[in-house]
Amino acid sequence: MGKLTVELSGMTLKNPVIPASGTYGYGMDYLDFYDVNILGSFSIKGTTLHPREGNGLPRICEYDQGMLNSVGLQNPGVHDVAEKIFPELKKVYHGQVIANISGFSFDEYVECAKIMDREDIVGILELNISCPNVHGGGASFGTDIPTAVEVLKRVKQAVRKPVYVKCTPQCPDLVGMCRALEENGADGLVLSNTFLGIRLDRRTGKPIMKNITGGVSGPGIFPQALYKVYQVYPHVHIPIIGCGGISTADDIIEMMSAGAAAVEIGTLNLTDPQRIPQIITELEQLCDTLHVESITEITGRAHR
């Protein structure tokens, strides 16, 4: 066991670095840059029961410290992912993935989860109740505690793999939400998805993106995302995967100090695709500098 090894609900990760859903496709597009087997794991593109075309163009805009996206859960549907994409992925990736699943009804979440649950390549199910770019699903499930609990309970009853819930920072009572999710069987939390935002065209004054709003990500949201983890950690006993604006090994240490057992990295994959292998190396060096034998010692030290 290396010093970067972490465990998430029985799934052993060689390091705590997990590319975040929506920035990593199904892993294949990163093979041009490095061997994806160096990762702790990665979270696949948000998958729904049926194929989705997503939102119209433009789907992307930026701000000085990051970007906004409104992809809108474009994906080929869970059947194609299981039958066509996973067999290809298994040829090049020997670990397990985190399967990010989304839906627009309780049944859709459950059906999608059941199919993912049968796949050996899936280690953890990541229940996405936080997509800001779809209407009538996504984040609308993630801001209301009774609805979120209901989705979780139904999925938990239908599957055997661990279920982590990816929360939205838009939730007005995130601590209450996370406690309720733990009480109702969540095996872990992912804190958090993107913040809702908008950019306007300077010339016309109109929204740049076709969907009008989008999810804000990148280094600019790091302090806010960090605070979500810091805020929730003392109130729960299940692992938290910290996510939001991480772009350096130092950021990972900080996120873990706030309470994260592992981290998801998103926007950085898009802006600097070769950076993650360097970060993993730097993380090992940072452990030496901090005199820790295992990076797990870092988790939650802000609260001790």
Place this chain on the structure above:
Amino acid sequence: MPVQECLQVIENVRIKEDVFRLVLSGQRHFFLKCGQFVNVKVPGKALRRPISVTSYTDHTVTLTYRIAGEGTKLLTECTGELDVINECGNGFSFDLFEKDILLIGGGIGTAPLVACAEEAVKRGLKVHAVFGFRDRSQTLFEEEMKKLGADLHYVYDEDGENTVTKVRDLGWQDMNFLCCGPTVMMRAADELMTGEGEFSLETRMGCGFGGCMGCSLKLKSGMARICKEGPVFRKGEILWENLL
């Protein structure tokens, strides 16, 4: 296949009022195709700028870019080394052409067609081209295309001319072609042309190599990422209303 690398800025010069030529070089042997693009990291900006390839050799690549906003404005000040993702996208295919090739371009969209003209000449094809610009002060690539012996016609908005109408007036609508320019121009070309052809599209991109699906477009055959399955798509494939 996309390659992230640092390239040396050999030249970054103004060639028109708001158009610059950027020449980059590297040690590695490039495997570029015309119609591909380079995704350039501009210091101070979060996202890269996808810029089409105007010309290339084994170790250099020439990009022509227009100042379209803050990012490209900052790019004009760049010297030294630039972090780029090279060899992005599919590029044009030349299987449509036997003896002649028609290049239809508008504005900065003419840039990737210069690389096509170079490739066409290497393949022994006769190059015909119609390039449209707003006015004469904007004219690009006159010398480059002349050197290649292209049968080139310029048209200007200021004369009330239209690129696609010019193609029709020249009687070239049944030729096989490559096209890049403003979306409305490409759509008009798609409607006019009876020959086979390809169009190069652009949009705002997140990554430029397929990771985010930020540039996915619905085609007749289904969803495609402009950065990965494109930017070049066959005539008849594109649902133009999804780009307007």
